Amino acid sequence: MKTFNIFVIGCQMNKSDSERIRGYLELHGLTEIDNPNQADFVILVTCGVRQSAEDRIFGLIPNWRANNKNLKIVLTGCLALREDVKDKLTGKIDVWLPIYDLPLLGNALGLKKQLDDNYDSLTYLSFEPHYKSNFSAFLPIGNGCNNFCSYCVVPYARGREVCRPYQDILSEAESLIKKGFKEIILIAQNVNSYKSSKDNGEIVDFADLVKMVDQIEGDWWLRFSTSHPKDMSEKLIKTIADGRHTCQYFHFAAQSGDDKILELMNRRYTAKHYLDLVDKIRHYSPEAMISTDIIVGFPGETDKQFNNSKKLMEAARFDMVYISQYSPRPGTVSARLEDDVSKEIKRHRETELNDILRKTALENNQKYLGRIVKVLVDEVEKTKADLLEASGKSADFKSVKFTVADKGLIGQFVLVKITKVREFAIYGEFEQ
Ligand code: SF4
Structure with missing residues (x-):
């Protein structure tokens, strides 16, 4: 079974695109793995908004090539249409993929077509994301x-x-x-x-x-x-x-x-x-x-x-x-x-x-002291003191941190009473 790895740099649009690419490749029967050095295909979702983001890709590609001789690299995202980047990476990328050409990727990689006849007329946003x-x-x-x-x-x-x-x-x-x-x-x-x-x-x-x-x-x-x-x-x-x-x-x-x-x-x-x-x-x-x-x-x-x-x-x-x-x-x-x-x-x-x-x-954060806020928990991690600290966002996008007893709250709404505020986070106690 063929495998792929997706490496994403940049904004939420790139993250969202990577979810559609994942859904698309899985439709073709491929399996995602974490290690690019063991994958058949790496999909590199690039960002050109800052020079530092751009520079990262020039370091990654030779490393992957050195560790994985049979690897095929697909480059998409903001750098896929830049002629100067194409010149710098001549011979190092197997498929240059402007994201709207996603429906053509299967052919470009020689994958077996497992989709219906409408396939070629679909836009990239028609594919269901994973x-x-x-x-x-x-x-x-x-x-x-x-x-x-x-x-x-x-x-x-x-x-x-x-x-x-x-x-x-x-x-x-x-x-x-x-x-x-x-x-x-x-x-x-x-x-x-x-x-x-x-x-x-x-x-x-x-x-x-x-x-x-x-x-x-x-x-x-x-x-x-x-x-x-x-x-x-x-x-x-x-x-x-x-x-x-x-x-x-x-x-x-x-x-x-x-x-x-x-x-x-x-x-x-x-x-x-x-x-x-x-x-x-x-x-x-x-x-x-x-x-x-x-x-x-x-x-x-x-x-x-x-x-x-x-x-x-x-x-x-x-x-x-x-x-x-x-x-x-x-x-x-x-x-x-x-x-x-x-x-x-x-x-x-x-x-x-x-x-x-x-x-x-x-x-601005002072107003939260003593309030009970609804939080969507997105992470629970162990602290140095061996406690479990949950973090998430309130509806108004404040980062909220609080101690919990178990990890089961990830993805749940909870109520937290705020007891301490800092510049970029507010802290509290788990209510329910
Ligand atoms: S040109 Fe760039 S910065 Fe300006 S609105 Fe469009 S995406 Fe935003």
């Missing part, structure tokens, strides 16, 4: 992006935005809830530009889609990721605030607090627009957790412009910020600008933003 988790699932609602932020490779790597029909999304969500999943995360590069249409021509936007999925009965949570501030509508904010299963957690990337830098990034909103959205979220959903992404050291970013990012962070009082130092990505518009902010200044700016984040996150 989820890693049995309680939390990423559910893609589309793929690709039309926004062309000047620093981002995604529109080149994944192509233009394609949205799944809302009926397919609904039936996948229903099937997951029926199977007992407790959490569904709707994902796309930009969920809130989602559009589908009904038979009568009526448009279904992302808020409509959320409302439809939210109708599914059961004890489960609905999340989404990630959203662009220019497309974040009041209708969506209200829909999330009013939903029965919708978690009060909004992640939407600010990237900078300076209007000139935002313009150079081609983000198409201002710092004021972003902060107005934060106010709207807090108006409709006062308890919501808000997180963002910020890039420091974009080409030409002056001290004054960086200070505007600090001001935005102070005003928005985020619970979490994913801060990254700018690095040029080949083929993007900003790669043509001089990367003129030194490494040292980028590091320093990242530290300054982290200091603001620690302060606001800790202050």
